[in-house]
Amino acid sequence: MLVLKSLAGTDDALAASAHLLGQAHRLDPDAVDVLLDHPWLAVWAVDRVRHGTTGRPDYLPFAALAAAALTGWSDAAVPITPYRGLVPVPGLGVLRRRGGGTPMTPADLTGRHWTPARWWRFTDQSVTLDLRVDDLDPYRDCFGRPVAARLPPQRAADLERSVGHAWHLLVAYAPEHAAEMAAGISTFVPLAGGTGRGHSITHADGFGAFAADADLDPVELAVTMVHELQHSKFNAVLSLVQLHEPTDPARYFAPWRPDPRPIGGLLHGTYAFTAVAEVWAALRAHPGLAVQATARFALVRAQLERARVEFARVGSLTSAGRLWTDHLAERISHLTDVPIPAAAVAAGRREVAEAERASRRTISTG
């Protein structure tokens, strides 16, 4: 809201859209609060503040149109400039519309050129995940990777089943992470390609949104959602608190990557994989997943134990950063106490040692 106020103070057109949003907020604060949390609005707003322009139509008028629609303000006229023949209406859908800027009202959001957004609700043991699967909005391309076009009905149905199964696994076996997901995850953007390599990405300014391959199996999807939400949370923390000196030139061994990472990357990865390890540890109790989960847990735990050692090398942590790493080290210690077969422990440690040798070879051969 503060960013929107800042932008409204610099541009009359943005001010008009912001005030329309404000009036809609008075009519229905809950509905418009959901809109104000929309990840593409945040990504656009921060980009606009940072660079002055984004090279495409401003997103705020689209949000104003959505606010008018959500609050039943059917005759609110919002000046809209379509982007590549599309008018995204955040949270609601996309309208195909040719031509330049023109006032639009919520009454225009209908007919054969209107495609509604996919919102899925999953409830398991009374815990609900509301997930927007965004395969429509042209502003979902913020992840720097090609995104999937509108999913065909069968593929969307398959994905809905996978997410439902993933949600069941989280609620049943990792309920604390499920509760966090219910509060934090809002948007899933399918990536293009379906490479089967398990890709997933988070944008620093798009809290609650992540992009991933649409063909992840339910177990991969459950772990991916937990992993990516940690990045969103950690980005939120970093926007408020300085955990390390920004000028730290050192590079650190991050066991999950072949290349040495700056301190920010090491902290990001350790935080995300700590949650991942907790989920794998929990999934060991699933009869059909015990073998896979034990092996994955052993590896990720070994990676975290090595990352914890790396923390000792870091000289750039602020006092807040030390608090952060101390807390992480404590969570890793709890994971270290989890009993698993010696063979799995050894396999995990061997893999980390090999990754470290490979990382050193990478460094030495430059």
Added chain:
Amino acid sequence: MTEQPTPDHLVVVDVLTQGLSHLLRDEDPELARWIEELVATLKSPRQTTLAGWNSFLDPGADST
């Protein structure tokens, strides 16, 4: 390293109770100063996208 005050942080202003409409009309100089600090923070250099592949799903690829 240089010892920093604990923590070095941005003051979080609770504007949620005001409502957007009221906030947009608010001319409070202190609010203006908070916004200035926020804008300065947003303009500071930082990584904006985590273009990482997850190694736990794809051990051969790079990740976060």
